[in-house]
Amino acid sequence: MPLLRAEAEEKRHVPAPPLLIGDYEKLEIYAFEMEAEIASLEEKLMASVGEREEALTRNGILETELEALSNQLNTTNSELKLMGDEITSLTLRLDESESLSRSLKANHDFILREKEEMEMQLTDALLEFETKKSTWLTAEKVLLDTDEKCKSKIARLSEDLVKVKSEMESCQNLCKNLQKNLSSSEENAKAERKCSMARSLEIAQLKNGFEMLEITRLICEVELLTARKTAEELSEKLINMEVKAQNPIVCYDLTCDLAKESMNKEMLSNNIEKTKLRMKLRSTQAKLDAFRGRYMEAVDEMELMNKKFEAASTKLKERLASYGIEILNLKKQLSTKD
Known part of the structure; x- marks a missing residue:
């Protein structure tokens, strides 16, 4: 440019x-x-x-x-x-969670059904325990009544035994007096033997009567000892029966505690706890059946002991009555002789 x-x-x-x-x-x-x-x-x-x-x-x-x-x-x-x-992993997890929720729902429904069944079984067991409790209470009342009756019988029998002991002591004193009289009569009979044969026969009869009286006294003492032993055995049986009568209440309290514990744990329990509860119920039923059998055996044994005791007491009373009659006869003979 x-x-x-x-x-x-x-x-x-x-x-x-x-x-x-x-x-x-x-x-x-x-x-x-x-x-x-x-x-x-x-x-x-x-x-x-x-x-x-x-x-x-x-x-x-x-x-x-x-x-x-x-x-x-x-x-x-x-x-x-x-x-x-x-997203794919979340979808997979969602599917897994849905399947898990379905399985959990099924398990929840199953657990609810099991819970309802266990509640029904527990209510049945509690009703059965209540009925058994009422029966045991009635049995306990009957047992207490029989215990009081037996105690009153034992008291009466002890009083009778005291009376018999006093009578036996009086009889022993009477026998001693008779022995003294017999010895004196024997001395008199030796002096008067040459005078009267009838007197010697009466003395022999008195000796025989005294020997019979001694024999009856020994028999009465033996029967008195046997009656004491039977009374002691009967009191021990009554004490054992009282202890045994208290055991079912303790067993019932234990079963009630177990039922309460199982009811408290039933929300977390499964089939294993259900089987445990069934086994416990079966064991308690077996224990109750065994105790019922032992109770019936004890009642039968107690009735048998009462019968034996009554028979022994009647025999003792009869022997004592016969012994008193013999003593009265001897007194009459001695009075007539004098």
Whole structure:
């Protein structure tokens, strides 16, 4: 551009022919126009260069942004893949949890059914225990009544034994007196033996009567000892029966405690605890049956002992009555002899 301007200046200073002056002016005008146009084109070129540089910078920025977006896209794709994997795992877990919830629901329903069955069984067992408790209470009342009756009988028999002992002591004293009288009568009989044979016969009869009286006294003492032994055995039997009568209440209390504990644990128990409860119920039933058998045997044995005791007491009373009659007869004989 400066070269063109210099050439134009040189052409202005060079003299030109008159014919070319008009063309030259036109050319100058055209040159000025061209210069203006070139200047405008240069400005446009500079503007386009600036725009190009700005576009390049924008392109670089866009490329960096595109790279960042591509990186973000890759990360989002990887995250989407991870999310897809997590979604698949969550769906699998959801399916597993649904199956587990179904199984838990089935187990819950089964446990509820088992609970209802166990509640029914426990109510039946409690009702059975209540009935057995009432029967045992009635049996205990009957046993206490029989115990009181037996105690009263033992008291009466002890009083009778005291009376018999006193009578035996009186009989012993009477026997001693009779022995003294017999010895004196024997001495008198020795002195009067030559006078009367009838007197000697009476003395022999008195000796026989005294011997019989001694024999009956010994028999009465033996029967008294046997009656004491039977009374002691009967009292021991009554004490054992009282202890045995207290045992079913303790057994019932234990079974009730077990039932309460099983009811407290029934929400967490399963089939094993159910079988344990059944085994415990069976064992308690077996114990109750065994105790019922032993109780019946003890009652039968007690009745037999009462019968034996009554028979022995009646025999003793009969013997004592006969012994008293014999003593009265001896007293009458001695009074008639005197």
